[in-house]
Amino acid sequence: MEKASNLESKMYVLDTNVLLHEPLAYLSFQEHNVVIPMTVLEELDHIKDRKHDVSRDARVAIRGLDEVLKNATPEQMLQGVALPSNKKAKASSAGTLIIVNDHLFADSISGLPGNENDHRIINCAVYLQKQHSDSKVILVTKDINMRLKAKGAGLKYVEDYRTDQLIDDISLLTSGYKKIEGDFWEHVGQCNTEQHGRDTFHHVPKNLIPDVFCNEYLLDGGDHFAARVKSYDDEHITLKDISVERLMHQQAWGVKPKNIFQGMALDALLDTSIELVILTGPAGCGKTLLALASALEMVIEKGIYDKVIVTRNTPEIAESIGFLPGTEEEKMAPWLAAITDTLEVLHKGDENPISSRNYIMEKANVQFKSVNFMRGRSIQNAVVILDESQNLTASQLKTIITRCGEGTKLICTGNLAQIDSNYLTPVTSGLTYIVERFKKFEGSATINLNGVVRSRLASFAEENL
Template sequence: MTSPAESHRKAFVLDTNVLIHDPNALLNFEEHHVLLPMTVLEELDKLKSGKATVSVECRAAIRQIDRILGDASPQQIRAGVPIWRDAQREHLGFLSVLLDQPEGSVQTLNSALNDNKIINLLVALQLAEPATDLVLVTKDINMRLKARACGIASEDYANDQLVSDIKQLAKGYAHFEGSFWDRFSRVDSVQALGETRHYLKRADWAEAVYANQFIKDEMGFIGRVLSVDDEHIVLRDLNEDRLMSQEVWGLKPHNILQAMALDLLADPSVHLVSLTGPAGSGKTILALATAIEQSIEDKRFNKIIATRSTPPLAEEHGFLPGTEEEKMDPWLGAISDNIEALHLHDESPKGSIEYVRERANIQFKALNYIRGRSFQKSLILIDECQNLTPHQMKAIITRAGEGSKVVCLGNLAQIDTPYLNPISSGLTYMCERFKGFAHGGHIQLEGVPRSVLAEYAEANL
């Protein structure tokens, strides 16, 4: 693996979960050497034919590996096949496939587990190639720990991590001490179409600013950024009393952050809304109430598509009885619960719930079967987005057709999958990527209006 021209270099060894997380990960290590253990290929082969969501990523990764290797001979694959970049018409880095550990080589861990096989292989390779700095790249935290204990450097796959600390994630609003207007030398205000707009000089605003970000100060001013360019920032003046008096399907906001969320959800010019926050902060009920009113009263949408990320054991929906909707009902119970909550005080709650589900055409869809479809004039409600990878998030959002709106809900403190954390979650990735999108908005809700008990549990458990 070494050559006279390269006496010391770095090589990255990819684990299976990295390729599942991002099938294009092979292309993201620039000029470095990428190594794939044979065990990784065997794991991809076992997972590629299943019905689970992960099988799609496995097949995509296998196709990408096959494209890179092409007609290379075994000797070329061992030495390294150039990774060609179609856009630049050049190659950066090389890809090699490592055979299983040969007989008689050093053993460090029990080889019954595939993770241990990979680590054992790296230990033997490091002894044979001391001039090469091996780095194991894996989403599996425990595997990284075992590799470090065996003297192998390891790290997480961070190509799609846009923030290094979850505190850097945009909240969707900016709070200013004192008066917001004191920092501007000139403000031009215009009243038109029943609203007031303020035109500010971009040079007077030192902080980061983006479209559909909310502004509030200690003097009671609340505004929403409509557009940003190199010269000006346009703000829509929002009256706090008007925001708090909003009502959708009998639901009113409990706090100003919920009022901001309703303003985004009700705006037809905003095609993508993401709501994050703790359990009980009102994410689902706000989105659902707005979706029902816009479907039944405003006739803006023909149907409401509800879906969510399901735990790995639930991805094989065929083992559950009934239709697709009945199979998904246990995993979309939060949607049903919130429909009931919106009609709890009706004279006939059961009749109201049936009426709403039929008139709003609420459909429960499995995440597996959304791929490849296109939804026109639909509101796509995605719950538990914190458990989706960036690749999965893209696959769902791109299903939105003409006249559709996507609402993403999630709590980054409740990630269930072992290969994601708040920084690498698809929800975090999407919020950062769409921060400059003129037709997208994000709000991080706070507090737990669900109940006093829920609020105390969120803070103390």
């Protein structure tokens, strides 16, 4: 292995979890040397045959590495094989991919168990740091504890893999609406206005609100103005005038918004031109209630869609629903109890709420599905409610979104403060990913319901416990 010539040259040692998180992660280091220890290949080999969702990522990573190294000799693998060009990267020079047999390296770390794979990978990075003192050797791992151990073992540079993170802090996540100080029309002055049936559209200068996207809501300091961005170009923004009064007088299946935030959510949910609606916010802010009420309104009352499909991840990261007897719907029912509870709340005034719930589920063709079984199929003309979507990866959400056929509306709900997955954080959650990726898609809308007033008990618990 040739030594690097200066400190600007970097050598990235990738941990196994980086390749499981993003199988082609090595393509993100285009101008640098990427090192894959033999221990990482062994771990991928052990994972690839499991009956888990992560096994697919292991197989993709192995196939990708084989594609790069298939024509390389053993000597070339040790010296470095040129990485293929990545369209997303803008590298001035090509980097290399190196496979090292870390089992041959002497154990230079005392105090850590020698048989653990993490120890071997850290030892590999420390060894390379000594051998390439004129280069930056950086261990990249998603494991926080491993980063701490590597620092304690004497490794100077340890990093998390952040290439796929679209934001650094969850507070920067798009809320789906903007609040404008004071009276909006005082900022605008005169503008062109058009009337199309019941809808009024205003064309305002782009420099008033430079950073906007389609279906973003605008509110001002008063109690009357509310609008939604329909389109924009370099000079003008086209706004659909909704008004606060109209937002607050909407209803779906008997449910009316309690405040402007729920009003915006209901407006997006009932608009069939918006194919993807993302609702975020704390527990108890009405995400599931609004989503289900809107779905029933559009399926039963308006007849726009044929059925309602409800799904969420199971505790095993959407990998299986078990092998005990029972249909898919019976097995998913315990994990989707929030939906049946919401249906009972919507019909609590009926003489027999449980009978009403069962009747509505049959009439609206409400189906409980497993995320795992939604692969390899197309969902046509349905409302799909993806509950607890903060526990899904970007890859799993992509799988579901790509299954939505013509005429299907997808509603994703989630609370980034309640992530149950061991592999995800608020900034790496698939929910965060699609909020940022789809914010400029003209057929999507995001509403953050953090401003919704919840029960006094829930609010007190959130602030004080």
